[in-house]
Amino acid sequence: MSANALSLQSLIRTEAAADPAFVSDGTPISRAKFAEKIEQTAAWLAAQGIGRGDVVAVWLVNRIEWLALLFAAARCGAIIAAVNTRYRSAEVAHLLKLSGARLMVVEAAFRSADFAAILADIAKDEVPALQRLAVVGADAIPAHWPCVRFDAFDTPYPPAPTQDDVDLPVLLYTTSGTTKGPKLVAHSQRTLATHASSVARALKLDPQRHALLAMLPFCGTFGMTSLLGFVAAGATVHVLDAFEAAPALEVLSTRGITHVFGSDEMFRRILALTDAPRPFPHLEVCGFAAFQPGWRELATEAEARGLPLFGLYGSSEVQALFSIARASDSFADRIEGGGWPMSSEATVRVRDTETGELAAPGVSGEIEISAPSHFLGYFNNPDATRDAFTADGFFRTGDIGRLRGDGSFVYETRAGDAMRLGGFLVAPGEIEDELKSCIGVADAQVVAVDLKGQARCVAFVIPAKEPPMQETLIARLRERLAGYKVPARIYVVEAFPVTDSANGVKIQRARLREMAMERIAAEGLAQR
Template structure:
């Protein structure tokens, strides 16, 4: 395949594409207009000194500027680091430092989020590579760094020479880390565009007949992959700047949307807003990730009301929508996580975690994947990359599943990572922040089911007098996203441990049981 066919720019050149390409907040944007915006943004980035290998961090809600910046960075050989809009100071600082971002393009504020205030809590010497801020939709903000307004669409800038290299990193996603914070997953134009075309083909998308409601954040692979798949197909994308059930319901109904993707909780909230027996007659596929208890009951209700939920599978490393259930699958199979790989070139196998041998159909083990959608590696972390890839080139997912005919079933996440607020979170990230708090000598964090939601509970060993839970929570709220804040913080003298040949191990299963016992006692 020619390099031009696997560039991001190639995705917007479909001859059968429909217009508008995008609708943001009711404003249509044609493909020609989007192409112009990419050209303008490419010139703007070059004027800011961004070139080959430079990293641009994007801390924006779902805007056309987000996509234009990604496509423009690709034209210059630059790299985009996607920043979750729910991140707070510690998380933003970690990502900026790890990526070596030279420029941060950001919101000033959105709804209740004061981005400028969050940034003010980051010391300049913590992120030495950062040189400049650019604010979208507002004047420059007072900051420790030089700050300008993002005006690429309003001011003419000299055109810049482009140098697409489809096999170099172009987009960095964050993924769960086991210690101080997330790792950065690097994808190239080739991995992104090849997978986008696979998604368009596998879903048999037709520009005149299909459309997407993009209600997931572009900063994550779930939102970005679905977006790129529909761009590749030439089908229209209706985007929410951030998810809210009411506008999602309106767009699904009025715009005759055929496809959308989200968490089980998103679909639950949309259905709760309407009493209509079958409110979405045009919906064909609702790909969903099951994060909350009761998702099977939700799938039954949704199916009865004409909202066909399809289980799927993905990760930052292999991209979202790596696999999806087919409409022809039996209902019980259709709602399971996993499914059929989108790419005919993808390979999935299961390794028995006890014997280390490859497992037969129906036997559970660790899912291993080799596919065109696989990542280049963890950015600036060759050791973690080596640990994640087998000798014959399969990615060790850390997920448990089993093969079923030519499809596979995702069962659970191996290890200790927690699914909180729809995001995979390493407990060490929260533990390290707790250990920085006054009065805390050590900390451990586990996830529990609390009133139907996955929440985390912390256990701390005090350094002196036990610290107040309210004080600890207040400090964590300054440093971490809301979904990472423990629902309970309990003081203990010691953690339950097991001595083994490999050292002392924390009994997280026992900690989870202790958490549920204490919550029940309340």
């Protein structure tokens, strides 16, 4: 395969492709027009002094400018650092400093988001590499840095030279983050384009029959990977600038959409807006990530209403849609995270976290992956990159799962969330599901704590109506679960602590562990 066949540009094929390539804000954009916009944007980047190895931070909602910048950067040998539109000043400053971005392309304004106010909280000396801002939709915004207008589409610039190296970094995603701030995950044109083609093949996408609703943000791998897969297939992509349930419902119901990807909460909000028994006549695959309690109940309701949910797996490091369930799987298996790798060249194995040996099918352990889709490394962080891989080149995912033995696998939980209780590795979801089956419990979360030198689990529950009695719940669980899985404490709360990510709202399990220890400590003080 030639280097050109591994470039992002190679994905914009025209033979047998559907037109338009995109429908954005109701405006159709043909493949030829999109290719023209890429050329214009590459020329604009060159005119800004951006070339090989330079980093451009992109802080935009879903719009054609975002995609044109990515494809144009690939042409110039530059690197795009994707900035989450939900970020605030500390997070934006961390990304700008870590990436060394020279230029930031930013929204003038979007709904209630005040990008200028957020930037005003960042001191120039915090991000010394940043030289200027390029504003989409205005000539300038109030800022510490000089501003230029992003005028690539309406101002002619001299053509830019083309770089051919498909193995250079071209896109930086942020990880979900730690107390030290998120790392930057670097991907090349080769990793992006190869995986996009694998997605198109694995999903058997037909450009004349299939269409995608892109409602996930492009700044995250979930939104970008699903979009690139449909670009590679030559299918039409309908773009929402940012997710809102009502516009998503309208597009899903009226535009012949066959595929959509999102979080469980997104699909829950869409379903809540319609009473129609089967409002989505064309939907074939709805790939979903389960971030919230109650996702199994959601999947059951969605199935009955013609919104077929498919479990999947991915990460910034191996890209989203690394794997997905198949239509031939049983419903119970289809809605589990994990599934079948998109690439025939991918290998998934599981390592027993206790013995360090590879685990047999059915035994839970850390998932390790070797695949063409995996990242180049953590940008400017060789130590973290080295630690992320095994000696034989498998990526250590930090996720717990098990092999099924038929070529598929099951994602169970993050390694930091898995609990070793009574000498056994236990996924919180097992106990949470039992709690949610109890009268009076709407939602539940379970975390592990050290209690008098012994690993025990603690549960937090949101009541349905009247708060359930802890003694009643514990008695019920003792009837249903092994003793080591029964929570030492069950606390009633009004809501779980959450955080926003590029792909949806996630529960802060680390904060739940802190809350559990705080409450247990308070009990000890009260008894003195």
